[in-house]
Amino acid sequence: VAALIGLDWGTSSLRAALIDRDGTILERFASPHGITNLPEGGYEAAFAEAVGAWREPGLPVLASGMVGARTGWQEAPYVPCPGGAAEIAASLLTIRTGDGGELRILPGMSFRNGAGVPDVMRGEETQILGCLGDGGQSGLFVLPGTHSKWVRVEAGRIAGFATYVTGELFGVLREHAFIARLAEEPEDPAGFAEGLAAARREGGLTRRLFETRTRVLDGAMPGTAVRPFLSGMLIGAELLGAAELYDLSQPVRIVADGVLGEAYSTALAARGIPASRIEPERAFVAGLAAVDAALKEPA
Amino acid sequence: VAALIGLDWGTSSLRAALIDRDGTILERFASPHGITNLPEGGYEAAFAEAVGAWREPGLPVLASGMVGARTGWQEAPYVPCPGGAAEIAASLLTIRTGDGGELRILPGMSFRNGAGVPDVMRGEETQILGCLGDGGQSGLFVLPGTHSKWVRVEAGRIAGFATYVTGELFGVLREHAFIARLAEEPEDPAGFAEGLAAARREGGLTRRLFETRTRVLDGAMPGTAVRPFLSGMLIGAELLGAAELYDLSQPVRIVADGVLGEAYSTALAARGIPASRIEPERAFVAGLAAVDAALKEPA
Numbered sequence: 001v002a003a004l005i006g007l008d009w010g011t012s013s014l015r016a017a018l019i020d021r022d023g024t025i026l027e028r029f030a031s032p033h034g035i036t037n038l039p040e041g042g043y044e045a046a047f048a049e050a051v052g053a054w055r056e057p058g059l060p061v062l063a064s065g066m067v068g069a070r071t072g073w074q075e076a077p078y079v080p081c082p083g084g085a086a087e088i089a090a091s092l093l094t095i096r097t098g099d100g101g102e103l104r105i106l107p108g109m110s111f112r113n114g115a116g117v118p119d120v121m122r123g124e125e126t127q128i129l130g131c132l133g134d135g136g137q138s139g140l141f142v143l144p145g146t147h148s149k150w151v152r153v154e155a156g157r158i159a160g161f162a163t164y165v166t167g168e169l170f171g172v173l174r175e176h177a178f179i180a181r182l183a184e185e186p187e188d189p190a191g192f193a194e195g196l197a198a199a200r201r202e203g204g205l206t207r208r209l210f211e212t213r214t215r216v217l218d219g220a221m222p223g224t225a226v227r228p229f230l231s232g233m234l235i236g237a238e239l240l241g242a243a244e245l246y247d248l249s250q251p252v253r254i255v256a257d258g259v260l261g262e263a264y265s266t267a268l269a270a271r272g273i274p275a276s277r278i279e280p281e282r283a284f285v286a287g288l289a290a291v292d293a294a295l296k297e298p299a
Numbered sequence: 300v301a302a303l304i305g306l307d308w309g310t311s312s313l314r315a316a317l318i319d320r321d322g323t324i325l326e327r328f329a330s331p332h333g334i335t336n337l338p339e340g341g342y343e344a345a346f347a348e349a350v351g352a353w354r355e356p357g358l359p360v361l362a363s364g365m366v367g368a369r370t371g372w373q374e375a376p377y378v379p380c381p382g383g384a385a386e387i388a389a390s391l392l393t394i395r396t397g398d399g400g401e402l403r404i405l406p407g408m409s410f411r412n413g414a415g416v417p418d419v420m421r422g423e424e425t426q427i428l429g430c431l432g433d434g435g436q437s438g439l440f441v442l443p444g445t446h447s448k449w450v451r452v453e454a455g456r457i458a459g460f461a462t463y464v465t466g467e468l469f470g471v472l473r474e475h476a477f478i479a480r481l482a483e484e485p486e487d488p489a490g491f492a493e494g495l496a497a498a499r500r501e502g503g504l505t506r507r508l509f510e511t512r513t514r515v516l517d518g519a520m521p522g523t524a525v526r527p528f529l530s531g532m533l534i535g536a537e538l539l540g541a542a543e544l545y546d547l548s549q550p551v552r553i554v555a556d557g558v559l560g561e562a563y564s565t566a567l568a569a570r571g572i573p574a575s576r577i578e579p580e581r582a583f584v585a586g587l588a589a590v591d592a593a594l595k596e597p598a
Binding site: 115117118119120146147162163164165166168169172173175176177178179198201202203204205206207209210211214215217218220234237238240241242244245 | 517
């Protein structure tokens with residue numbers, strides 16, 4: 001029996017799921033209609049296409065991600081840390097949709113660290129909430145991506161987090177930088193471990209990045225290893241940076257699958273940091289269910 | 300009386316100078332005919348256009364820069380560190396040009412640091428050689444640019460160096476990165492000092508780069524400060540990295556003029572590192588003269 005419709009509505013894609021009471025996904029929908037790529041008819045049309053077939057009275061619809069950004073459908077202001085399912089549930093933004101029903105959008109979260117530096121996330125907080133059900137009421141999580149998030153959870157609430165622009169930096173360097181212009185296909189995965197090792201050498205990241213070029217010119221590395229090397233160096237830099245902020249003797253839980261999940265597992269293992277993996281879709285669905293449950297609890 | 304023709308022949312420009320015995324520049328020439336932008340007629344045509352009017356028998360012509368790269372006119376193989384004017388002079392590549400005369404191309408230099416990481420430069424070594432005449436037989440130099448070079452000189456020879464991709468990283472982030480998309484004109488120079496301060500915060504460079512975005516979203520920084528902030532953060536990261544490789548209690552000599560020279564002066568001063576400035580064109584001309592003098596010395 002369907003208990004919830006969940007939307008993961010980001011910048012470049014929209015995914016929806018019909019979820020039953022125990023968190024099992026009954027049906028899935030996916031479209032490229034992220035907030036920067038809406039169809040004719042805009043948000044309403046994209047929404048109707050995603051959930052129209054599933055809509056029924058009393059079936060809650062929750063959305064998370066950039067749809068609640070200032071540049072999204074409507075802004076759902078950030079909830080400051082520390083916060084968990086209860087604080088998120090108390091700050092939902094309700095939109096009355098064209099079909100006469102409601103859509104509730106989760107706010108993102110904001111954090112100001114000890115140095116007064118602001119940080120924000122939208123969507124990742126939902127995945128984290130979904131990781132806390134199975135006894136994980138505190139700990140350290142990493143959510144790799146364009147903007148990787150390291151998230152510290154205490155007593156079932158998100159206590160703080162830090163963003164690393166690892167994926168974005170990899171993308172612009174791979175596409176536009178002279179230092180990566182020697183890259184060749186097919187990729188040689190052995191470059192990744194070399195990049196991880198290079199990340200630990202002294203002199204700073206902007207020094208080490210030049211190795212991507214000189215090692216090829218020098219004949220020490222094939223062009224096929226350039227991209228994996230760059231990836232290893234940047235993920236390695238993220239880990240070194242995170243070690244300045246967090247105690248990495250505790251286990252880290254990686255919320256990622258596929259190539260990215262594998263890469264972070266390898267990188268953490270190479271530094272002897274205990275880590276486990278969590279499937280992101282499962283975490284997302286469980287996170288929405290946790291917010292839905294918090295909504296129904298007496299305050 | 301003209302004693303030397305010097306060419307600074309790089310990737311995107313060709314500059315030439317007619318130089319008299321005491322290093323004064325008598326005439327200058329500049330064209331956009333760098334090695335990636337040659338005119339019809341190729342290297343010969345670009346060369347003839349630059350020096351044709353000055354050519355006379357017995358007047359040496361020396362060129363430095365990417366013209367001697369594998370992708371240049373002819374490859375002048377790197378001279379390994381340590382090396383100075385004598386080693387460079389002994390490794391000149393001679394090209395017989397279409398006008399019946401000769402052009403001599405300076406080799407670049409290569410270095411392999413303690414960790415076995417290869418590094419290379421072409422052109423910067425000439426400027427360094429030109430800084431050693433006025434008593435400066437040893438010390439630490441920085442040559443800011445797309446690929447900044449930190450160069451250590453001992454007993455009049457280049458002992459080692461390290462490359463920082465500061466300028467290139469600034470360029471790709473400014474042009475292509477989401478994190479810098481909030482940048483506005485006209486630039487607010489106050490952002491530079493904030494970027495320098497931000498560079499010292501913990502968590503790693505890929506963490507700190509996200510501040511470029513969140514500080515604007517948060518209202519803490521105007522869009523006009525974004526580019527100076529990013530510049531300060533990257534130059535600050537270069538200095539922190541260089542401090543891992545070099546003793547920065549010794550004075551640093553900055554070979555740069557204009558905005559870049561000012562930026563590095565400000566950055567070094569902010570960290571209490573003594574620094575002085577050297578005019579790059581003067582250094583370049585003096586470097587060529589030093590190699591020319593070494594050529595004429597008995598071996």
